[in-house]
Amino acid sequence: MNIDVIGKKDGFVIRLAKAEDAIDYYEQNYCPLDKEVARLTGCKEAFSKEEVISFFMKSLEEDDRYFFLIIAPNGEIIGESVINEIDWDLKCANFRIGLYRQTERGKGIGTWATEITRDFAFEVLKLHRLELDVYSFNARAEKVYLKAGFQREGVLRDAVLDGEKYADDILMSILESEWKELKKAE
Structure with missing residues:
Protein backbone atom coordinates (compact mmCIF):
# COMPACT_ATOMS: atom_id res chain seq x y z
CA MET A 1 0.00 0.00 0.00
CA ASN A 2 1.49 3.35 -1.03
CA ILE A 3 0.70 5.77 1.79
CA ASP A 4 2.69 8.78 2.94
CA VAL A 5 0.80 11.78 4.31
CA ILE A 6 -2.53 11.00 5.99
CA GLY A 7 -3.35 14.45 7.35
CA LYS A 8 -2.56 18.16 7.14
CA LYS A 9 -3.93 20.96 9.28
CA ASP A 10 -2.67 24.48 10.02
CA GLY A 11 0.82 23.56 8.84
CA PHE A 12 0.96 20.33 10.89
CA VAL A 13 1.40 17.06 9.01
CA ILE A 14 0.90 13.42 9.92
CA ARG A 15 2.96 11.14 7.72
CA LEU A 16 4.62 7.77 7.70
CA ALA A 17 7.99 7.62 9.41
CA LYS A 18 10.99 7.10 7.12
CA ALA A 19 14.48 5.79 7.82
CA GLU A 20 15.96 9.25 7.29
CA ASP A 21 13.82 10.54 10.22
CA ALA A 22 15.57 8.34 12.80
CA ILE A 23 18.25 10.79 13.96
CA ASP A 24 15.83 13.75 14.18
CA TYR A 25 13.32 11.55 16.00
CA TYR A 26 15.96 10.81 18.62
CA GLU A 27 17.56 14.26 18.85
CA GLN A 28 14.33 16.27 18.85
CA ASN A 29 12.48 14.14 21.40
CA TYR A 30 14.74 11.86 23.43
CA CYS A 31 17.53 14.22 24.53
CA PRO A 32 16.03 13.93 27.12
CA LEU A 33 12.53 12.48 26.93
CA ASP A 34 10.01 14.78 28.65
CA LYS A 35 9.32 13.41 32.16
CA GLU A 36 5.57 13.86 31.73
CA VAL A 37 5.61 11.90 28.45
CA ALA A 38 7.42 9.05 30.22
CA ARG A 39 4.89 9.14 33.07
CA LEU A 40 1.80 9.22 30.84
CA THR A 41 3.04 6.49 28.50
CA GLY A 42 4.59 4.24 31.12
CA CYS A 43 8.03 4.17 29.55
CA LYS A 44 11.39 4.84 31.11
CA GLU A 45 12.79 8.37 31.06
CA ALA A 46 16.23 7.71 29.58
CA PHE A 47 17.07 5.90 26.37
CA SER A 48 20.38 5.59 24.60
CA LYS A 49 20.68 6.79 21.02
CA GLU A 50 21.24 3.18 19.95
CA GLU A 51 18.04 2.00 21.70
CA VAL A 52 15.90 4.66 20.04
CA ILE A 53 17.41 4.31 16.56
CA SER A 54 17.19 0.50 16.73
CA PHE A 55 13.53 0.61 17.83
CA PHE A 56 12.75 3.21 15.17
CA MET A 57 14.30 1.20 12.34
CA LYS A 58 12.70 -2.07 13.54
CA SER A 59 9.30 -0.32 13.63
CA LEU A 60 9.64 0.60 9.96
CA GLU A 61 10.06 -3.05 8.97
CA GLU A 62 7.14 -4.55 10.88
CA ASP A 63 4.13 -5.54 8.78
CA ASP A 64 1.74 -5.23 11.73
CA ARG A 65 2.45 -1.52 12.33
CA TYR A 66 1.80 1.87 10.76
CA PHE A 67 4.18 4.34 12.37
CA PHE A 68 3.17 7.96 11.72
CA LEU A 69 5.09 11.05 12.79
CA ILE A 70 3.42 14.30 13.74
CA ILE A 71 5.39 17.15 12.19
CA ALA A 72 5.11 20.81 13.28
CA PRO A 73 4.96 23.65 10.74
CA ASN A 74 8.69 24.28 11.34
CA GLY A 75 9.45 20.70 10.20
CA GLU A 76 10.30 19.31 13.64
CA ILE A 77 8.94 15.97 14.83
CA ILE A 78 6.69 16.67 17.81
CA GLY A 79 4.97 13.33 18.23
CA GLU A 80 3.85 10.04 16.85
CA SER A 81 0.59 8.25 16.16
CA VAL A 82 0.81 4.50 15.79
CA ILE A 83 -1.43 1.63 14.77
CA ASN A 84 0.33 -1.53 15.88
CA GLU A 85 -0.22 -5.15 16.83
CA ILE A 86 -2.45 -5.49 13.76
CA ASP A 87 -4.17 -8.84 13.55
CA TRP A 88 -5.08 -9.05 9.88
CA ASP A 89 -7.31 -12.12 10.39
CA LEU A 90 -9.41 -10.52 13.15
CA LYS A 91 -9.09 -7.07 11.57
CA CYS A 92 -8.19 -5.46 14.87
CA ALA A 93 -5.27 -3.40 16.14
CA ASN A 94 -3.90 -1.33 18.97
CA PHE A 95 -3.58 2.45 18.86
CA ARG A 96 -1.18 4.74 20.68
CA ILE A 97 -0.23 8.37 20.39
CA GLY A 98 2.28 10.65 22.05
CA LEU A 99 3.04 14.35 21.83
CA TYR A 100 6.60 14.84 23.05
CA ARG A 101 6.54 18.55 23.79
CA GLN A 102 4.53 20.22 26.49
CA THR A 103 4.31 23.37 24.35
CA GLU A 104 2.29 21.42 21.77
CA ARG A 105 -0.19 19.90 24.23
CA GLY A 106 -3.61 21.42 24.84
CA LYS A 107 -3.88 22.84 21.31
CA GLY A 108 -6.06 20.13 19.77
CA ILE A 109 -3.17 18.48 17.91
CA GLY A 110 -3.60 15.20 19.79
CA THR A 111 -7.34 15.17 19.12
CA TRP A 112 -6.78 15.84 15.43
CA ALA A 113 -4.05 13.19 15.15
CA THR A 114 -6.20 10.65 17.00
CA GLU A 115 -9.15 11.23 14.67
CA ILE A 116 -7.01 11.14 11.49
CA THR A 117 -5.33 7.90 12.57
CA ARG A 118 -8.64 6.35 13.63
CA ASP A 119 -10.12 7.19 10.23
CA PHE A 120 -7.08 5.66 8.50
CA ALA A 121 -7.57 2.45 10.50
CA PHE A 122 -11.15 2.04 9.29
CA GLU A 123 -11.07 3.66 5.83
CA VAL A 124 -7.73 2.40 4.54
CA LEU A 125 -6.86 -0.66 6.62
CA LYS A 126 -10.52 -1.78 6.79
CA LEU A 127 -10.21 -2.77 10.44
CA HIS A 128 -13.15 -3.96 12.50
CA ARG A 129 -11.82 -2.88 15.90
CA LEU A 130 -9.27 -0.36 17.19
CA GLU A 131 -8.29 -0.54 20.85
CA LEU A 132 -6.07 1.28 23.32
CA ASP A 133 -5.35 1.61 26.97
CA VAL A 134 -4.88 4.80 28.97
CA TYR A 135 -3.85 5.33 32.57
CA SER A 136 -6.46 6.75 34.93
CA GLU A 142 -9.15 9.72 28.01
CA LYS A 143 -11.29 12.76 27.14
CA VAL A 144 -9.67 12.90 23.66
CA TYR A 145 -10.37 9.20 23.10
CA LEU A 146 -14.00 9.51 24.20
CA LYS A 147 -14.44 12.49 21.86
CA ALA A 148 -12.99 10.36 19.02
CA GLY A 149 -15.63 7.67 19.67
CA PHE A 150 -13.68 5.19 21.78
CA GLN A 151 -15.67 3.62 24.60
CA ARG A 152 -14.52 2.34 27.95
CA GLU A 153 -14.79 -1.41 28.02
CA GLY A 154 -12.85 -2.37 31.10
CA VAL A 155 -10.57 -1.29 33.87
CA LEU A 156 -7.50 -3.07 35.16
CA ARG A 157 -7.62 -1.85 38.74
CA ASP A 158 -4.36 -0.76 40.39
CA ALA A 159 -2.43 -2.12 37.39
CA VAL A 160 0.21 0.61 37.14
CA LEU A 161 2.25 2.79 39.44
CA ASP A 162 2.15 6.57 39.32
CA GLY A 163 5.14 7.37 41.45
CA GLU A 164 4.40 5.44 44.62
CA LYS A 165 0.61 5.27 44.14
CA TYR A 166 -1.32 2.64 42.21
CA ALA A 167 -3.54 3.69 39.33
CA ASP A 168 -5.92 1.99 36.93
CA ASP A 169 -5.29 1.03 33.32
CA ILE A 170 -8.44 1.83 31.34
CA LEU A 171 -9.21 -0.30 28.27
CA MET A 172 -11.04 1.41 25.42
CA SER A 173 -12.06 0.55 21.88
CA ILE A 174 -14.06 1.67 18.90
CA LEU A 175 -15.72 -0.71 16.44
CA GLU A 176 -16.13 -0.15 12.72
CA SER A 177 -19.92 0.15 13.10
CA GLU A 178 -19.52 2.82 15.81
CA TRP A 179 -17.04 4.69 13.64
CA LYS A 180 -19.48 4.62 10.70
CA GLU A 181 -22.23 6.09 12.90
CA LEU A 182 -19.84 8.76 14.13
CA LYS A 183 -18.84 9.70 10.58
CA LYS A 184 -22.51 9.85 9.50
CA ALA A 185 -23.22 12.31 12.33
CA GLU A 186 -20.36 14.58 11.18
Whole structure:
Protein backbone atom coordinates (compact mmCIF):
# COMPACT_ATOMS: atom_id res chain seq x y z
CA MET A 1 0.00 0.00 0.00
CA ASN A 2 1.49 3.35 -1.03
CA ILE A 3 0.70 5.77 1.79
CA ASP A 4 2.69 8.78 2.94
CA VAL A 5 0.80 11.78 4.31
CA ILE A 6 -2.53 11.00 5.99
CA GLY A 7 -3.35 14.45 7.35
CA LYS A 8 -2.56 18.16 7.14
CA LYS A 9 -3.93 20.96 9.28
CA ASP A 10 -2.67 24.48 10.02
CA GLY A 11 0.82 23.56 8.84
CA PHE A 12 0.96 20.33 10.89
CA VAL A 13 1.40 17.06 9.01
CA ILE A 14 0.90 13.42 9.92
CA ARG A 15 2.96 11.14 7.72
CA LEU A 16 4.62 7.77 7.70
CA ALA A 17 7.99 7.62 9.41
CA LYS A 18 10.99 7.10 7.12
CA ALA A 19 14.48 5.79 7.82
CA GLU A 20 15.96 9.25 7.29
CA ASP A 21 13.82 10.54 10.22
CA ALA A 22 15.57 8.34 12.80
CA ILE A 23 18.25 10.79 13.96
CA ASP A 24 15.83 13.75 14.18
CA TYR A 25 13.32 11.55 16.00
CA TYR A 26 15.96 10.81 18.62
CA GLU A 27 17.56 14.26 18.85
CA GLN A 28 14.33 16.27 18.85
CA ASN A 29 12.48 14.14 21.40
CA TYR A 30 14.74 11.86 23.43
CA CYS A 31 17.53 14.22 24.53
CA PRO A 32 16.03 13.93 27.12
CA LEU A 33 12.53 12.48 26.93
CA ASP A 34 10.01 14.78 28.65
CA LYS A 35 9.32 13.41 32.16
CA GLU A 36 5.57 13.86 31.73
CA VAL A 37 5.61 11.90 28.45
CA ALA A 38 7.42 9.05 30.22
CA ARG A 39 4.89 9.14 33.07
CA LEU A 40 1.80 9.22 30.84
CA THR A 41 3.04 6.49 28.50
CA GLY A 42 4.59 4.24 31.12
CA CYS A 43 8.03 4.17 29.55
CA LYS A 44 11.39 4.84 31.11
CA GLU A 45 12.79 8.37 31.06
CA ALA A 46 16.23 7.71 29.58
CA PHE A 47 17.07 5.90 26.37
CA SER A 48 20.38 5.59 24.60
CA LYS A 49 20.68 6.79 21.02
CA GLU A 50 21.24 3.18 19.95
CA GLU A 51 18.04 2.00 21.70
CA VAL A 52 15.90 4.66 20.04
CA ILE A 53 17.41 4.31 16.56
CA SER A 54 17.19 0.50 16.73
CA PHE A 55 13.53 0.61 17.83
CA PHE A 56 12.75 3.21 15.17
CA MET A 57 14.30 1.20 12.34
CA LYS A 58 12.70 -2.07 13.54
CA SER A 59 9.30 -0.32 13.63
CA LEU A 60 9.64 0.60 9.96
CA GLU A 61 10.06 -3.05 8.97
CA GLU A 62 7.14 -4.55 10.88
CA ASP A 63 4.13 -5.54 8.78
CA ASP A 64 1.74 -5.23 11.73
CA ARG A 65 2.45 -1.52 12.33
CA TYR A 66 1.80 1.87 10.76
CA PHE A 67 4.18 4.34 12.37
CA PHE A 68 3.17 7.96 11.72
CA LEU A 69 5.09 11.05 12.79
CA ILE A 70 3.42 14.30 13.74
CA ILE A 71 5.39 17.15 12.19
CA ALA A 72 5.11 20.81 13.28
CA PRO A 73 4.96 23.65 10.74
CA ASN A 74 8.69 24.28 11.34
CA GLY A 75 9.45 20.70 10.20
CA GLU A 76 10.30 19.31 13.64
CA ILE A 77 8.94 15.97 14.83
CA ILE A 78 6.69 16.67 17.81
CA GLY A 79 4.97 13.33 18.23
CA GLU A 80 3.85 10.04 16.85
CA SER A 81 0.59 8.25 16.16
CA VAL A 82 0.81 4.50 15.79
CA ILE A 83 -1.43 1.63 14.77
CA ASN A 84 0.33 -1.53 15.88
CA GLU A 85 -0.22 -5.15 16.83
CA ILE A 86 -2.45 -5.49 13.76
CA ASP A 87 -4.17 -8.84 13.55
CA TRP A 88 -5.08 -9.05 9.88
CA ASP A 89 -7.31 -12.12 10.39
CA LEU A 90 -9.41 -10.52 13.15
CA LYS A 91 -9.09 -7.07 11.57
CA CYS A 92 -8.19 -5.46 14.87
CA ALA A 93 -5.27 -3.40 16.14
CA ASN A 94 -3.90 -1.33 18.97
CA PHE A 95 -3.58 2.45 18.86
CA ARG A 96 -1.18 4.74 20.68
CA ILE A 97 -0.23 8.37 20.39
CA GLY A 98 2.28 10.65 22.05
CA LEU A 99 3.04 14.35 21.83
CA TYR A 100 6.60 14.84 23.05
CA ARG A 101 6.54 18.55 23.79
CA GLN A 102 4.53 20.22 26.49
CA THR A 103 4.31 23.37 24.35
CA GLU A 104 2.29 21.42 21.77
CA ARG A 105 -0.19 19.90 24.23
CA GLY A 106 -3.61 21.42 24.84
CA LYS A 107 -3.88 22.84 21.31
CA GLY A 108 -6.06 20.13 19.77
CA ILE A 109 -3.17 18.48 17.91
CA GLY A 110 -3.60 15.20 19.79
CA THR A 111 -7.34 15.17 19.12
CA TRP A 112 -6.78 15.84 15.43
CA ALA A 113 -4.05 13.19 15.15
CA THR A 114 -6.20 10.65 17.00
CA GLU A 115 -9.15 11.23 14.67
CA ILE A 116 -7.01 11.14 11.49
CA THR A 117 -5.33 7.90 12.57
CA ARG A 118 -8.64 6.35 13.63
CA ASP A 119 -10.12 7.19 10.23
CA PHE A 120 -7.08 5.66 8.50
CA ALA A 121 -7.57 2.45 10.50
CA PHE A 122 -11.15 2.04 9.29
CA GLU A 123 -11.07 3.66 5.83
CA VAL A 124 -7.73 2.40 4.54
CA LEU A 125 -6.86 -0.66 6.62
CA LYS A 126 -10.52 -1.78 6.79
CA LEU A 127 -10.21 -2.77 10.44
CA HIS A 128 -13.15 -3.96 12.50
CA ARG A 129 -11.82 -2.88 15.90
CA LEU A 130 -9.27 -0.36 17.19
CA GLU A 131 -8.29 -0.54 20.85
CA LEU A 132 -6.07 1.28 23.32
CA ASP A 133 -5.35 1.61 26.97
CA VAL A 134 -4.88 4.80 28.97
CA TYR A 135 -3.85 5.33 32.57
CA SER A 136 -6.46 6.75 34.93
CA PHE A 137 -4.17 9.69 35.79
CA ASN A 138 -4.20 10.78 32.13
CA ALA A 139 -7.70 12.26 32.14
CA ARG A 140 -6.93 14.61 29.23
CA ALA A 141 -6.07 11.68 26.94
CA GLU A 142 -9.15 9.72 28.01
CA LYS A 143 -11.29 12.76 27.14
CA VAL A 144 -9.67 12.90 23.66
CA TYR A 145 -10.37 9.20 23.10
CA LEU A 146 -14.00 9.51 24.20
CA LYS A 147 -14.44 12.49 21.86
CA ALA A 148 -12.99 10.36 19.02
CA GLY A 149 -15.63 7.67 19.67
CA PHE A 150 -13.68 5.19 21.78
CA GLN A 151 -15.67 3.62 24.60
CA ARG A 152 -14.52 2.34 27.95
CA GLU A 153 -14.79 -1.41 28.02
CA GLY A 154 -12.85 -2.37 31.10
CA VAL A 155 -10.57 -1.29 33.87
CA LEU A 156 -7.50 -3.07 35.16
CA ARG A 157 -7.62 -1.85 38.74
CA ASP A 158 -4.36 -0.76 40.39
CA ALA A 159 -2.43 -2.12 37.39
CA VAL A 160 0.21 0.61 37.14
CA LEU A 161 2.25 2.79 39.44
CA ASP A 162 2.15 6.57 39.32
CA GLY A 163 5.14 7.37 41.45
CA GLU A 164 4.40 5.44 44.62
CA LYS A 165 0.61 5.27 44.14
CA TYR A 166 -1.32 2.64 42.21
CA ALA A 167 -3.54 3.69 39.33
CA ASP A 168 -5.92 1.99 36.93
CA ASP A 169 -5.29 1.03 33.32
CA ILE A 170 -8.44 1.83 31.34
CA LEU A 171 -9.21 -0.30 28.27
CA MET A 172 -11.04 1.41 25.42
CA SER A 173 -12.06 0.55 21.88
CA ILE A 174 -14.06 1.67 18.90
CA LEU A 175 -15.72 -0.71 16.44
CA GLU A 176 -16.13 -0.15 12.72
CA SER A 177 -19.92 0.15 13.10
CA GLU A 178 -19.52 2.82 15.81
CA TRP A 179 -17.04 4.69 13.64
CA LYS A 180 -19.48 4.62 10.70
CA GLU A 181 -22.23 6.09 12.90
CA LEU A 182 -19.84 8.76 14.13
CA LYS A 183 -18.84 9.70 10.58
CA LYS A 184 -22.51 9.85 9.50
CA ALA A 185 -23.22 12.31 12.33
CA GLU A 186 -20.36 14.58 11.18
